Amino acid sequence: MGNLELIVEKHSERIHHGLEVLPTLRHGLPAGLGNKRWTAELILATYEMALTGELPKNGLEYKTGDSGGGFDVLGWKNNGFAKIDQNTVDLSIELNKREEGRKIEIPLPIYGGGMSFGSISLNFMLARARAAKKIGTYMSTGEGGYPDAIVPYRDHVITQVATGMFGVREETIQYAPIVEFKYAQGAKPGLGGHLLADKVTSEVAKMRESSMFTSLYSPFPFHSVYSVEDHKKHVDWIKTVNPRALVSVKVSTPTDVDMVAIGSYYAGANIIHIDGGYGGTGAAPEIAKKNIAMPIEYAIPKVHDYLVSEGVRDQVVLIASGGIRTADDIAKVIALGADGCVVATAEAVAVGCTHCGNCERGRGCQVGITTTDPELSQFIDPEWGETRIVNLFTAWSKRLRSILAGFGLESVRDLRGRRDLLVR
Amino acid sequence: MDSETAKPSKYERFKIETKPARHVYQIPNKFDVSAKKVRLAAMLVHEAFEYKLNKEVVLSRPCIYGVFGGRFGGFKPLKHKCVGCMRCVQEYPHIMTVKHSDSYKRLGDSFWTPEAVFTIWNEASTGKIPVKGMGYKGAFGGEGFDGIWTDMSEIVRPTRDGVYGREYISTSVDVGRKPTSVDFNKIDRAPSTVEIPVPIIFDKVPVGNGPIRSAVGMAAEKLGTFYISRSRTPFDFGPANLIPIVDEETIQDLVERPAAIVEYDADRADIFEKLRSALPSSIVIARLPLHEDSGTVACKLAREGVHGLHLYADYHGQDYSKQPQHISASLKVVHQQLVKEGLRDQVTIIASGGITLAEHVPKAIICGADLVGIDTTVLVALQAEFKGETRDRTNCQMKPREIDPEWGAQRLVNLMGVWHDQLIEILSAMGMRDVRRLRGDIGRSMMDAELREQSFKGIAWAT
Ligand code: SF4
Ligand code: SF4
Numbered sequence: 001m002g003n004l005e006l007i008v009e010k011h012s013e014r015i016h017h018g019l020e021v022l023p024t025l026r027h028g029l030p031a032g033l034g035n036k037r038w039t040a041e042l043i044l045a046t047y048e049m050a051l052t053g054e055l056p057k058n059g060l061e062y063k064t065g066d067s068g069g070g071f072d073v074l075g076w077k078n079n080g081f082a083k084i085d086q087n088t089v090d091l092s093i094e095l096n097k098r099e100e101g102r103k104i105e106i107p108l109p110i111y112g113g114g115m116s117f118g119s120i121s122l123n124f125m126l127a128r129a130r131a132a133k134k135i136g137t138y139m140s141t142g143e144g145g146y147p148d149a150i151v152p153y154r155d156h157v158i159t160q161v162a163t164g165m166f167g168v169r170e171e172t173i174q175y176a177p178i179v180e181f182k183y184a185q186g187a188k189p190g191l192g193g194h195l196l197a198d199k200v201t202s203e204v205a206k207m208r209e210s211s212m213f214t215s216l217y218s219p220f221p222f223h224s225v226y227s228v229e230d231h232k233k234h235v236d237w238i239k240t241v242n243p244r245a246l247v248s249v250k251v252s253t254p255t256d257v258d259m260v261a262i263g264s265y266y267a268g269a270n271i272i273h274i275d276g277g278y279g280g281t282g283a284a285p286e287i288a289k290k291n292i293a294m295p296i297e298y299a300i301p302k303v304h305d306y307l308v309s310e311g312v313r314d315q316v317v318l319i320a321s322g323g324i325r326t327a328d329d330i331a332k333v334i335a336l337g338a339d340g341c342v343v344a345t346a347e348a349v350a351v352g353c354t355h356c357g358n359c360e361r362g363r364g365c366q367v368g369i370t371t372t373d374p375e376l377s378q379f380i381d382p383e384w385g386e387t388r389i390v391n392l393f394t395a396w397s398k399r400l401r402s403i404l405a406g407f408g409l410e411s412v413r414d415l416r417g418r419r420d421l422l423v424r
Numbered sequence: 425m426d427s428e429t430a431k432p433s434k435y436e437r438f439k440i441e442t443k444p445a446r447h448v449y450q451i452p453n454k455f456d457v458s459a460k461k462v463r464l465a466a467m468l469v470h471e472a473f474e475y476k477l478n479k480e481v482v483l484s485r486p487c488i489y490g491v492f493g494g495r496f497g498g499f500k501p502l503k504h505k506c507v508g509c510m511r512c513v514q515e516y517p518h519i520m521t522v523k524h525s526d527s528y529k530r531l532g533d534s535f536w537t538p539e540a541v542f543t544i545w546n547e548a549s550t551g552k553i554p555v556k557g558m559g560y561k562g563a564f565g566g567e568g569f570d571g572i573w574t575d576m577s578e579i580v581r582p583t584r585d586g587v588y589g590r591e592y593i594s595t596s597v598d599v600g601r602k603p604t605s606v607d608f609n610k611i612d613r614a615p616s617t618v619e620i621p622v623p624i625i626f627d628k629v630p631v632g633n634g635p636i637r638s639a640v641g642m643a644a645e646k647l648g649t650f651y652i653s654r655s656r657t658p659f660d661f662g663p664a665n666l667i668p669i670v671d672e673e674t675i676q677d678l679v680e681r682p683a684a685i686v687e688y689d690a691d692r693a694d695i696f697e698k699l700r701s702a703l704p705s706s707i708v709i710a711r712l713p714l715h716e717d718s719g720t721v722a723c724k725l726a727r728e729g730v731h732g733l734h735l736y737a738d739y740h741g742q743d744y745s746k747q748p749q750h751i752s753a754s755l756k757v758v759h760q761q762l763v764k765e766g767l768r769d770q771v772t773i774i775a776s777g778g779i780t781l782a783e784h785v786p787k788a789i790i791c792g793a794d795l796v797g798i799d800t801t802v803l804v805a806l807q808a809e810f811k812g813e814t815r816d817r818t819n820c821q822m823k824p825r826e827i828d829p830e831w832g833a834q835r836l837v838n839l840m841g842v843w844h845d846q847l848i849e850i851l852s853a854m855g856m857r858d859v860r861r862l863r864g865d866i867g868r869s870m871m872d873a874e875l876r877e878q879s880f881k882g883i884a885w886a887t
Pocket of ligand 1: 348352353354355356357358359360364365366367368369370509557558
């Protein structure tokens with residue numbers, strides 16, 4: 001083994017060991033770790049769940065953060081319900097409620113959000129694809145194209161069509177069980193993607209059909225879409241190229257998010273995916289993340305209620321994302337009115353992310369997540385990453401079952417819109 | 425047109441030229457990294473055996489930022505390089521500690537958070553927009569400006585091209601009274617408004633010295649904006665960009681050297697009359713504290729003919745009502761009362777007090793201001809020291825440093841450049857091509873308190 005391999009092995013082992021030891025609190029709660037949304041305890045609890053597939057047993061807080069609002073001030077009613085056996089609870093949801101088109105169900109109300117090749121390492125992308133396959137759910141390519149290495153997992157990979165159209169080819173649309181149009185994203189609502197020059201290596205440039213080490217900007221919005229009718233043409237295009245694909249429309253959360261949702265429904269979307277302003281994984285101006293568009297907690301009831309009032313709620317799937325960190329957040333999302341949710345940051349935390357925000361500095365992520373650096377990327381072995389993500393989802397399932405069983409609900413579908421079960 | 429007589433085009437798109445202006449006074453490290461030395465030594469011995477003295481492997485460090493790259497490695501870490509990524513703690517939790525440094529935590533006061541101070545320092549130093557990965561990390565919504573989100577448009581908008589300069593988004597605003605009808609007798613008189621390219625001026629510096637005032641004046645001149653001062657000493661660089669606060673004694677100076685815009689303290693009604701007759705070509709702005717009656721006072725002043733209102737809160741953004749409220753709330757009241765009484769377009773509103781981050785500019789404008797003034801933020805950009813609470817306008821506990829005015833001017837130009845870019849981001853996301861359209865457009869914003877009530881309706885309160 002050469003020195004480079006030895007160095008990678010040494011640090012991978014040390015990082016993995018740290019992810020095991022830190023949640024035990026043997027060395028205390030690391031003082032510099034975390035922030036108000038992802039507190040140190042939430043990060044360590046996620047490491048623990050990713051290791052064991054179980055909820056933490058040592059008192060680590062795994063349900064809420066410390067943001068002082070939204071999910072963090074919502075709790076559950078805790079009395080007067082006839083409990084049922086957790087093992088009988090069904091967590092599956094359907095992803096197509098229309099009469100026509102393919103029927104797809106996922107065993108958990110969760111799938112993986114778009115994180116593009118180039119902004120994340122191929123190894124992390126592979127780990128996510130493998131985990132999606134193992135669980136029977138999906139993950140999205142993000143807008144950076146479809147690397148050959150994930151083709152074997154294509155039945156569990158959503159092809160994202162974003163404004164930059166990077167790597168969007170006929171075959172990548174034909175691979176996809178679900179095609180996701182990204183109109184906007186919570187990390188930078190109203191602004192297009194931006195991949196810094198340093199990350200545009202030869203592989204990334206090849207995938208995106210661009211020049212090496214040149215910053216890549218995605219335009220905003222789709223320059224071919226200026227109305228719901230234009231949007232329908234987009235949907236028709238995908239359905240022509242791949243008639244079996246379901247279409248998801250990913251939008252952000254403006255004041256009129258309810259109108260956007262109904263427009264997407266009438267354009268033919270199977271899934272309306274709303275991405276709240278506080279979430280996202282991509283590097284973005286701080287001003288955008290904090291200040292533009294409403295948090296997902298407020299957008300879900302607005303959209304759900306409007307779809308109900310228009311009489312179409314049971315013909316479209318509402319998926320929410322943007323700052324969903326825990327099983328409790330997922331259950332709250334559904335109680336507020338969504339069918340299910342998309343997560344991405346939590347998967348990164350499962351493989352060692354500290355939520356430090358340094359993704360775009362220097363060589364990129366120090367533990368191999370958001371980087372194209374050849375050495376750092378190797379810290380994530382796809383098989384190891386797969387296991388960690390599967391474990392996290394397994395632990396979450398246990399918590400979801402326990403919440404539902406506590407309310408006497410046999411299916412997660414029965415939780416949808418049950419705001420009466422929440423307290424604030 | 426005959427090419428001989430054609431004049432070269434004077435068109436130049438507005439752009440703020442930033443360039444690095446590094447911190448002159450040392451700033452605290454945000455993170456404090458330390459190693460337990462005995463354990464570190466033991467670990468090195470252990471690894472020396474494990475890797476059979478392979479120096480390259482044994483000495484390969486967990487830090488990719490070079491914190492352990494000094495001569496003494498982890499025994500004497502180069503703390504200033506630490507970005508808090510926590511990898512060293514992940515790898516060696518029994519040896520390494522990384523925490524927010526005490527000196528970082530002590531920055532600012534009860535209003536200025538360490539994060540806000542750092543943000544301003546870095547914006548002034550680099551001229552670059554703060555960018556981070558992996559989502560938002562702060563508190564959910566909150567009070568004042570934190571409880572306001574700006575809108576975005578999914579489809580119809582000027583496009584991201586606005587951000588990259590391919591499409592023009594105007595940030596210019598007018599100061600002064602807009603004519604409500606055409607008056608042919610006034611056609612040759614001085615224009616009733618002055619246009620400035622950014623909706624930000626420098627308010628009176630809370631505490632200062634000559635070089636600081638020079639830096640502010642120079643920055644205002646470079647940016648094409650204005651600065652306010654009570655001082656009667658004319659500065660070396662000329663008063664073209666100065667908005668003097670005038671009292672009885674200074675009116676005469678101004679007759680000799682008129683200023684485009686002047687301010688006076690609104691409680692001196694007699695001064696307004698004198699100013700109007702002595703300085704017919706100047707834009708006259710009444711300066712008044714925000715409080716529960718500001719709406720009524722503003723309407724009265726507008727009717728009396730002032731050209732603008734400079735409404736100010738204290739330096740923490742709280743107004744002077746008996747039950748103080750945030751400037752965002754009191755601005756809305758004044759704006760809406762002026763609109764209701766048909767007076768809004770007759771006055772320009774400048775808002776100041778608590779405008780400390782880039783996002784506060786569009787939010788103050790949404791609440792009804794035409795433009796904002798910044799105050800303590802100027803001192804933070806110029807690395808003034810916090811010596812206590814900065815809230816009180818008459819007793820602001822900040823100590824200015826000795827600075828080179830050129831350096832100071834560049835820091836302020838950088839700050840305004842970054843704020844301008846961030847304003848463009850917000851406007852671009854909203855699909856607006858002109859900041860003037862944003863004024864009072866509450867419909868393009870979302871308020872935490874209102875959304876909470878709408879969306880969490882039906883959710884019981886915990887008992
Ligand atoms: S750089 Fe930090 S925030 Fe970004 S992926 Fe890596 S650990 Fe997570
Ligand atoms: S926290 Fe990260 S940047 Fe700081 S010393 Fe440790 S490894 Fe280096």
